[in-house]
Amino acid sequence: MNILFKLSPNLSAWVISTIFAFSAANIVFAVEPFGVEPGDPEKGKVTSGLCQGCHGEDGMSASDDFPRLAGQHAAYIRKQFSEFNKGVRYNTDTMMGVSQDSLTAKQDLYDVAAYFASQKVMIGDKLDKDVSKGRNLFFNGNPATGLYGCVNCHGENGKGRSPGNEVFPVIGGQHKAYLVKQLKEFRAAALSPQDPDIVFKEAGSGIEMRKNDPAGIMRNIAQRLSDEELDEVTDYLSQL
Ligand code: HEC
Ligand code: HEC
Structure with a gap:
């Protein structure tokens, strides 16, 4: 169970219970399906050639059309990819198509997610304005x-x-x-x-x-x- 990083004064019971529910759900996330290894970043580096074309070689895509995956959590990457595949996340025909045509073996998805997750975490560009x-x-x-x-x-x-x-x-x-x-x-x-x-x-x-x-x-x-x-x-x- 994770300790909350910072509790805002108005954090409601709803948020607290949701956060803890998902901390528990995360444990379920971590259980690997039968026959699938946790993910090999070295293999994923090779298998992710197609993804690198849009998301950047190290997941630091330069174009804002494509989200960065560098240092993103592996389980989050797998969740999103699978949901595009199943049409649960249907916002873009690009990723829906890609997820139908590539990484059809579960192990490949684990490897690719492990590769992007292992990269130096994404970093933004300083803005010349008051944030x-x-x-x-x-x-x-x-x-x-x-x-x-x-x-x-x-x-x-x-x-x-x-x-x-x-x-x-x-x-x-x-x-x-x-x-x-x-x-x-x-x-x-x-x-x-x-x-x-x-x-x-x-x-x-x-x-x-x-x-x-x-x-x-x-x-x-x-x-x-x-x-x-x-x-x-x-x-x-x-x-x-
Ligand atoms: C109570 C917890 C919670 C709070 C507070 C929260 N988020 Fe989130 N956020 C999530 C979860 C969980 C997801 C992942 C959703 C999924 O699995 O598809 C997410 C996803 C996102 C995404 C999509 C990321 C991506 O890579 O596609 C954005 C953007 C985002 N949040 C922005 C914000 C912003 C901005 C705030 C504050 C105004 C905020 N979130 C507050 C839980 C939260
Ligand atoms: C033709 C360009 C293209 C290719 C190739 C591509 N993607 Fe994407 N990907 C996108 C776009 C565009 C989005 C943003 C979708 C949206 O706006 O919701 C995206 C979103 C994602 C997301 C969600 C990111 C987040 O923060 O929620 C993941 C994960 C992802 N792609 C993984 C992959 C993987 C793995 C591959 C290789 C098998 C791949 N993509 C190949 C264009 C591409």
Whole structure:
């Protein structure tokens, strides 16, 4: 069981129970399926040639079209990849296609995830602007709207929580455009039942939604973010 990095004053019982539930779920994550080895980064380096074309040789993609995978948790990488494959995360036809056509052997996915996870953790570019508002949101959230500080789950500098907890992804040092896209997709998914203007569209057209966060944990967060806050917090995250 992991110790919370920092408890914000308004951390509700809901968040606490969710965090602990997922710390427990993480133990289940760690149990390898029968016949699959934990993952060999050396083999993964070779097997991930296709992925490197978009995500960068060491997972530090230069283009903000492609998220960085450098130092991302291996179990998180496997979860996302499998969910694209199964259509549970359907935001992009790119990864849905890639996941259908590649790494069909479970062991290959373990190796590739181990390779990217073993790289030096992603690092952003310093921005020539004041990011103090975003920093404040990251640490303290917004008590007026019940928004929790991201640090509670994403850890110090957004580099994920304590070692061994792979449920909460690394987001510090990720591309801004990618962070914005994900938060808007979580938010659209949370608001869609109330907002008839937001309609789920097939991948690549119109507003897309992301619903693969366990227990709606990120949808709950994202729906509380205003456009301005979303911009500020992603500025802060992208330069960590
Ligand atoms: C043609 C370009 C392309 C290739 C090749 C590609 N990806 Fe991706 N990948 C993307 C894009 C674009 C996204 C962002 C999807 C979105 O916006 O939701 C993504 C997202 C991901 C994510 C989710 C990251 C996160 O932070 O949640 C993972 C994991 C991933 N890719 C793994 C892989 C692996 C493993 C391979 C190789 C088998 C691969 N990708 C090959 C374009 C690519
Ligand atoms: C209560 C815990 C919790 C809090 C607080 C939280 N997150 Fe998350 N976040 C998660 C989990 C869990 C995921 C992984 C979802 C999945 O498995 O698909 C995630 C995923 C994300 C992603 C997608 C990452 C990727 O690589 O695709 C972004 C972006 C994100 N969070 C941003 C934030 C921001 C910004 C805040 C603060 C305003 C925040 N989160 C607060 C739990 C949390």
